[in-house]
Amino acid sequence: xxxxxxxxxxxxxxxxxxVIISAASVVGFREGEGPLGKTFDKVVYDxxxxxxxxxxxxxxxxxxxxxxxxxxxxxxxxxxxFILAGDxxxxxxxxxxxxxxxxxxxxxxxGACSTMYEGMALGAMLIDGGFADxxxxxxxSHYSTAERQYRFPTELGIQRPLTAxxxxxxxxxxxxxxxxxxxxxxxxTIGRAIDMGQGDPMDMGAAMAPAAAxxxxxxxxxxxxxxxxxxLIITGDLGAYGKKLAEQILAKNGYDIADRFTDCGILIYxxxxxxxxxxxxxxxxxVVTCGYLMEQLKSGRYKRFMGVGTGALMSPCSVQQGETxxxxxxxVVIEAR
Amino acid sequence: xxxxxxxxxxxxxxxxxxVIISAASVVGFREGEGPLGKTFDKVVYDxxxxxxxxxxxxxxxxxxxxxxxxxxxxxxxxxxxFILAGDxxxxxxxxxxxxxxxxxxxxxxxGACSTMYEGMALGAMLIDGGFADxxxxxxxSHYSTAERQYRFPTELGIQRPLTAxxxxxxxxxxxxxxxxxxxxxxxxTIGRAIDMGQGDPMDMGAAMAPAAAxxxxxxxxxxxxxxxxxxLIITGDLGAYGKKLAEQILAKNGYDIADRFTDCGILIYxxxxxxxxxxxxxxxxxVVTCGYLMEQLKSGRYKRFMGVGTGALMSPCSVQQGETxxxxxxxVVIEAR
Numbered sequence: 239x240x241x242x243x244x245x246x247x248x249x250x251x252x253x254x255x256x257v258i259i260s261a262a263s264v265v266g267f268r269e270g271e272g273p274l275g276k277t278f279d280k281v282v283y284d285x286x287x288x289x290x291x292x293x294x295x296x297x298x299x300x301x302x303x304x305x306x307x308x309x310x311x312x313x314x315x316x317x318x319x320f321i322l323a324g325d326x327x328x329x330x331x332x333x334x335x336x337x338x339x340x341x342x343x344x345x346x347x348x349g350a351c352s353t354m355y356e357g358m359a360l361g362a363m364l365i366d367g368g369f370a371d372x373x374x375x376x377x378x379s380h381y382s383t384a385e386r387q388y389r390f391p392t393e394l395g396i397q398r399p400l401t402a403x404x405x406x407x408x409x410x411x412x413x414x415x416x417x418x419x420x421x422x423x424x425x426x427t428i429g430r431a432i433d434m435g436q437g438d439p440m441d442m443g444a445a446m447a448p449a450a451a452x453x454x455x456x457x458x459x460x461x462x463x464x465x466x467x468x469x470l471i472i473t474g475d476l477g478a479y480g481k482k483l484a485e486q487i488l489a490k491n492g493y494d495i496a497d498r499f500t501d502c503g504i505l506i507y508x509x510x511x512x513x514x515x516x517x518x519x520x521x522x523x524x525v526v527t528c529g530y531l532m533e534q535l536k537s538g539r540y541k542r543f544m545g546v547g548t549g550a551l552m553s554p555c556s557v558q559q560g561e562t563x564x565x566x567x568x569x570v571v572i573e574a575r
Numbered sequence: 576x577x578x579x580x581x582x583x584x585x586x587x588x589x590x591x592x593x594v595i596i597s598a599a600s601v602v603g604f605r606e607g608e609g610p611l612g613k614t615f616d617k618v619v620y621d622x623x624x625x626x627x628x629x630x631x632x633x634x635x636x637x638x639x640x641x642x643x644x645x646x647x648x649x650x651x652x653x654x655x656x657f658i659l660a661g662d663x664x665x666x667x668x669x670x671x672x673x674x675x676x677x678x679x680x681x682x683x684x685x686g687a688c689s690t691m692y693e694g695m696a697l698g699a700m701l702i703d704g705g706f707a708d709x710x711x712x713x714x715x716s717h718y719s720t721a722e723r724q725y726r727f728p729t730e731l732g733i734q735r736p737l738t739a740x741x742x743x744x745x746x747x748x749x750x751x752x753x754x755x756x757x758x759x760x761x762x763x764t765i766g767r768a769i770d771m772g773q774g775d776p777m778d779m780g781a782a783m784a785p786a787a788a789x790x791x792x793x794x795x796x797x798x799x800x801x802x803x804x805x806x807l808i809i810t811g812d813l814g815a816y817g818k819k820l821a822e823q824i825l826a827k828n829g830y831d832i833a834d835r836f837t838d839c840g841i842l843i844y845x846x847x848x849x850x851x852x853x854x855x856x857x858x859x860x861x862v863v864t865c866g867y868l869m870e871q872l873k874s875g876r877y878k879r880f881m882g883v884g885t886g887a888l889m890s891p892c893s894v895q896q897g898e899t900x901x902x903x904x905x906x907v908v909i910e911a912r
Contacts, residue, residue, distance in 0.1 A: 248680045250706045291896050320765060327890065328665045330685050331898075334768060334888035338901035343585045343765035345693060346888075346903075348667050348685040356682060360697070367704020369587045387892070428657060428680035431671060551671035551683075553664065555724070559628050561668075564675035566683075 248427050248453070249460035255422035256365040258572070259372075259415045261528035262306035264299045266381065266407030269517075269525065272507045277529040278408070279306050285382055285407070293331065296380035296409070300325070300336045303411035303528070304376050311413050318342050318413075319370035322361050324353040325378050325520050326405075327387060332378050342374070351446075351475050352429070353377045354410060354524040355547025355568040359426035361414045362570070371416045378409035379519030388439070388554055401441035403477045403503060404513035410524025421535045424542075425571040427460065429453040431551055433564035439557045442550040442565075443480020443503075443515060449565035450476060450548050451487035457544065457569050458493060465495040470543035472531070473567070474523030475503035477515035480548075502526035523547050535574040542573035585764050585790070586797035592759035593702040595909070596709075596752045598865035599643035601636045603718065603744030606854075606862065609844045614866040615745070616643050622719055622744070630668065633717035633746070637662070637673045640748035640865070641713050648750050655679050655750075656707035659698050661690040662715050662857050663742075664724060669715050679711070688783075688812050689766070690714045691747060691861040692884025692905040696763035698751045699907070708753050715746035716856030725776070725891055738778035740814045740840060741850035747861025758872050761879075762908040764797065766790040768888055770901035776894045779887040780817020780840075780852060786902035787813060787885050788824035794881065794906050795830060802832040807880035809868070810904070811860030812840035814852035817885075839863035860884050872911040879910040 263278040270281030280302065287295035300323070308314060321340060323333035324347035337344040349356035354377040361373035382392060384405040390396045414423070432449040450473050458464065465471065476484055481501045488495055502523045503516035527545055534540045547570075552563040600615040607618030617639065624632035637660070645651060658677060660670035661684035674681035686693035691714045698710035719729060721742040727733045751760070769786040787810050795801065802808065813821055818838045825832055839860045840853035864882055871877045884907075889900040 293892065293896060324685065326666075328892060329663075329687065329888070329890035331888070331890045331893045334901060335770075335893070335898070338768035338770040338888065341767055344768050344903065345697065345765060346685045346687075348661065348683045350666065350683075360682065363704055363706050364700060367700055367706065369700050369704060428682060430678055431675035431681045433672075433675040551666070551668070551675065553666035553668045555630065555665060556668045556672070559630060561672070564671060566681065 247460040248456045250363065250426050252362055252366045252424055254366055255424045256362040256414045257418045257422050258420045259413050259418035260307045260310035261412045261532045262303045262310060263410045263525040263529035264302045264408060265525050269406055269408050269506055272511060274506055274526065274530045277533045278525060292380055292382040296332045296378050296383050297335045299409040300332055300376055300378040301339060303409040304374055307411040307413045315340050315342055318372050318374045320345060320364060321374045322347055322357040323376040324348045326384050349566060350549030350551055351518055351520050351522060352547035352549035352566055352568050353520045354527065355545060355570050358412065358423060358570045359428060359568055362423040362426060365414055365416050373414045374411060375414060376409065376411035377520035377524045379405050379521035381405045381407045384519060398514060399440045400514050401479050403442065403475065403515050403518035405519040406506060406517045406522040408521035408525040410528035412528055421572050421574050423570055424573055427453050427457040427569040429567040431564045431566050433562055435562050437562040439552060443477040444483055445550045445563035446548040446565035447476055447480040447483035448487060450546050450567035451484045453546055453567040453569050454488060455491055455493060465493055465498060468498060468542060468544050469540040471495050471499045472543060473501045473546045474548040475518040476501045476548055477503045479515050544569055544571050584797040585793045587700065587763050589699055589703045589761055591703055592761045593699040593751045594755045594759050595757045596750050596755035597644045597647035598749045598869045599640045599647060600747045600862040600866035601639045601745060602862050605848065606743055606745050606843055609848060611843055611863065611867045614870045615862060629717055629719040633669045633715050633720050634672045636746040637669055637713055637715040638676060640746040641711055644748040644750045652677050652679055655709050655711045657682060657701060658711045659684055659694040660713040661685045663721050686903060687886030687888055688855055688857050688859060689884035689886035689903055689905050690857045691864065692882060692907050695749060695760060695907045696765060696905055699760040699763060702751055702753050710751045711748060712751060713746065713748040714857035714861045716742050716858035718742045718744045721856060735851060736777045737851050738816050739851045740779065740812060740853050740855035742856040743843060743854045743859040745858035745862040747865035749865055758909050758911050760907055761910055764790050764794040764906040766904040768901045768903045770899055772899050774899040776889060780814040781820055782887045782900035783885040783902035784813055784817040784820035785824060787883050787904035788821045790883055790904035790906050791825060792828055792830060802830055802835060805835060805879060805881050806877040808832050808836045809880060810838045810883045811885040812855040813838045813885055814840045816852050881906055881908050
């Protein structure tokens with residue numbers, strides 16, 4: 239058998255850990271001006287990116303990221319077995335339209351802001367399971383497409399509470415392969431959808447924190463590891479309040495991760511950028527992982543980390559109907575080789 | 576290696592074909608009154624299913640189907656490694672909320688109406704790859720939730736063109752396992768997103784037909800098989816016009832499948848039910864596969880068939896912005912054992 243997963247556990251082990259042979263990131267101006275700006279491949283200053291709509295701009299960013307990842311690896315579309323992609327827009331049109339411009343078998347995913355990590359976990363399984371030599375994983379988000387779909391017309395200038403987060407404009411793509419040079423994916427812990435009764439769409443960190451904590455704990459239980467095994471544990475977009483909550487839940491359960499725990503949504507903007515609790519969106523964990531974290535592994539600052547993509551499983555319809563917001567977290571362990 | 580996929584091909588072979596140990600279907604009254612009515616496990620006559628909203632009713636149908644599939648196999652939630660599920664609603668809330676009431680690792684999918692077949696293909700890969708012993712795959716759709724999200728408030732009674740299809744109210748769930756009794760999944764051919772420039776959301780069969788034909792042809796090329804290898808080739812929801820178009824494209828390319836080709840969307844309603852071109856929606860191929868097709872295998876009428884889940888990759892936003900509609904088709908080969 240190519241892989242190991244013991245019955246009843248949520249964590250899969252990769253016997254021949256798939257290699258991240260390249261990764262690429264394209265971001266908007268706000269992300270480019272943020273503290274991680276220099277770690278991204280391209281900064282786009284026009285929110286329309288020369289297109290007629292923000293939706294087309296987001297698709298162009300996702301296509302750019304995919305093409306850049308292929309180019310860095312010296313490969314072409316025909317060398318890729320599957321594209322795994324998704325995004326925040328209704329019916330994942332960013333991924334669908336981008337995929338329709340690539341002649342590659344395509345599997346659409348939706349895990350809200352956890353989609354990049356869901357794709358990395360599934361892509362690694364398809365490779366280690368023997369079904370693919372190379373898988374291209376990509377996600378995107380765009381402040382302006384998300385804001386008008388999920389919240390208010392941006393023209394209204396509605397005031398946002400301090401727990402609100404700012405949707406990252408950006409796309410990340412990662413090329414996973416059976417063989418090659420680069421960091422490897424050694425484990426994935428697939429999360430459960432957890433609903434603790436939080437219903438405020440302006441405080442999604444609180445909705446996602448219990449799910450992130452559940453996945454992290456389950457990973458430790460499954461692997462027998464302790465937090466200090468990792469140089470870094472990083473969630474996708476819990477933001478300042480959600481991160482604190484996850485930290486507290488973990489501490490109460492005997493896992494003190496505070497000295498090595500951060501969040502992509504906290505890192506991507508500086509305090510002076512007026513984004514309230516931090517960044518969010520499919521693009522948030524995608525560009526921070528494909529840009530900043532890959533660079534940190536390369537520089538040797540970190541040897542291995544656990545990334546946990548986090549998603550708030552709501553829709554404007556479910557919120558308007560008074561439903562609560564389940565959260566989910568998918569963890570992937572990445573090690574420098 | 577657990578599996579075979581030759582480079583450049585779209586088809587994966589399962590070396591230890593995963594077993595469909597159970598399948599369950601729950602439908603609305605129109606589907607229950609249709610020609611396949613007796614093949615479904617449960618018919619729900621109240622479109623609200625006792626809930627406050629149609630969205631909650633759809634979730635309840637999906638949960639019913641999942642629980643019924645578990646019950647038929649004599650298994651419980653804890654025996655399942657992963658749930659793979661998706662649906663048509665924005666942010667796949669039917670799947671997300673249903674998953675949040677099950678304590679099982681969850682991977683959200685979106686392939687429009689192809690989602691059931693996407694899930695079956697991925698689920699089979701996770702099992703044959705060694706990552707799971709049992710995977711629960713489910714999708715749903717509901718006429719009333721889809722109609723108001725994609726088209727018009729149903730109260731308006733807008734007239735529909737004859738190419739329009741009727742969204743199936745129903746949910747299907749299938750339990751795949753490494754071992755057990757039942758039909759097996761031997762191959763999966765993952766489709767490419769194909770955009771032929773069709774832009775009319777009231778004629779989605781035409782948007783999906785080229786993608787379905789592409790996947791079917793690619794399957795024949797990859798496997799060296801001819802149409803007569805299968806007792807039946809069945810698409811998900813091309814409807815009357817889309818089916819004819821797919822048939823023509825295949826015939827032009829040297830594959831005459833007319834004598835063994837049908838479509839779930841055509842089978843599910845009778846001509847007198849006034850549904851125009853036929854059924855559609857994630858629930859369409861799901862309930863026909865989990866209900867009718869499983870029964871046909873059991874009765875010995877068919878020994879093996881190729882099902883092709885078909886999806887129209889659009890959103891109301893993309894249509895309103897004047898974009899065309901890419902289609903996709905994922906094929907899965909199922910054989911009685």
